[in-house]
Amino acid sequence: MIRVGYGQDAHKFLKSPSAKKCIIGGLVFDDVEGLDADSDGDIVYHAICNAITSITHVPILGDVAIKMCKEENITDSFQYLKKALATLGEWKIVFVALAIEAKRPKFQKRALELRQSVAGALGIDVDLVGITFTSGQELTHFGQGLGVECRAVVTFIKSIHV
Numbered sequence: 001m002i003r004v005g006y007g008q009d010a011h012k013f014l015k016s017p018s019a020k021k022c023i024i025g026g027l028v029f030d031d032v033e034g035l036d037a038d039s040d041g042d043i044v045y046h047a048i049c050n051a052i053t054s055i056t057h058v059p060i061l062g063d064v065a066i067k068m069c070k071e072e073n074i075t076d077s078f079q080y081l082k083k084a085l086a087t088l089g090e091w092k093i094v095f096v097a098l099a100i101e102a103k104r105p106k107f108q109k110r111a112l113e114l115r116q117s118v119a120g121a122l123g124i125d126v127d128l129v130g131i132t133f134t135s136g137q138e139l140t141h142f143g144q145g146l147g148v149e150c151r152a153v154v155t156f157i158k159s160i161h162v
């Protein structure tokens with residue numbers, strides 16, 4: 001049995017200078033401000049969490065992560081992702097396709113590093129993670145550099161017991 005999960009997430013950059021680092025796909029990007037979120041605002045991990053929720057119906061970002069953040073002060077989105085993965089049961093990830101829209105930071109030169117980080121977080125081979133980037137010609141707030149957006153399509157497989 002196969003399911004295709006779909007998730008999206010976006011955050012704007014903090015306006016004022018702060019000590020908060022910009023973390024996307026588990027990597028730190030030093031050339032931009034941190035993201036405006038109670039958590040680290042990792043759009044890649046959040047989009048993947050939402051793609052997982054789209055097949056499990058367990059609200060991770062909308063419920064579990066909020067509690068982890070508010071009650072335990074956990075802001076590392078990798079911890080939310082681990083909670084999401086724990087809800088998969090017998091579903092296995094076959095492939096992850098990510099599309100990021102942003103004017104900044106510059107992603108392309110770190111594409112392989114980003115794929116490796118996401119693959120490591122999910123416990124899958126790097127060949128099973130694909131990422132594309134677009135600047136979007138300044139048509140959206142992401143393309144204008146005000147924030148970043150990630151869309152994730154995740155394919156899952158589960159063997160049917162007969």
Ligand SMILES: [Zn+2]
Nearest residue numbers: 009010041046
């Ligand atoms: Zn988010």
